[in-house]
Amino acid sequence: MGEPRGPSFLPGRPPSGFGPPVPPETSYPSPYAAPTPQPPPAPPPRSPRKVSPLVAAVLAAVLAGGAAGYAAGAVGDEEPAAAAAGPDVTGLEAVAARVLPSVVSIETAEGQGSGFVFDERGRILTNAHVVAGSSEVSIELQDGRRLRAEVLGDDPASDVAVLEPETARGLRAAELAAGAQAKPGVGDTVLAIGSPLGLSGTVTSGIVSALDRSVRLGEGGERRRALQTDASINPGNSGGPLVDADGRVIGINTAIATLDQQRGGSIGIGFAIPVADARAAARAIID
Structure with missing residues (x-):
């Protein structure tokens, strides 16, 4: 006390009684609405004008439920060789779809x-x-199933705990980054996945902002090294995975910096325990 310390570092569990916000109801015109039929164009003039093409890019993110549905276009009878292409399940959408079942x-x-x-x-x-x-x-x-899980043990100094559910049926392990894969670079794309404010299956994206930040982890914990990211992390994200662009877990989301301890929320500075440190702590707990 008496000495300014800058932003406060808060774990990502919400205070008691703090419920999820109700998003405002907003409607948007469908980007897939069929165009209004137009009459046939007139014959082109001798010197046709050049029309600049309009290029549109759409990025889809899987945000809830742990499963994504994809609709493929139907093949018309008059054009049997042409099929309407469905969404290209690549990039961050594919990463989220692969990791969500493990969260x-x-x-x-x-x-x-x-x-x-x-x-x-x-x-x-x-x-x-x-x-x-x-x-x-x-x-x-x-998938909505609820299970009981035993707390096998925890390591408050590392802010890591291991749970064992009553059954492993239907559970799928996430891939943990190892070796050089576990050492991301500043600017690498990452996804933070978890249940901020109780909103399960939430996915946010960002980059690795810095490496080896000295952060006080857990409640009254010691200062440890952490990855810094600008992917949105809020109360309830704690314990969820931070994954790279290939879907490998590179850290455990654990804390955020905030300017207001009473109304703490994401300001674009979040921290994750490096996966190598989390793996070592987990092995010690299990052994």
């Missing part, structure tokens, strides 16, 4: 957070501050 929402008597399946036994990685004081928690999968 879970975690509910405790004290609050809510996120986690993800990290091994073939269905065990789950999350933050120690998410499950602090709990021996058993409730998890919700992306």
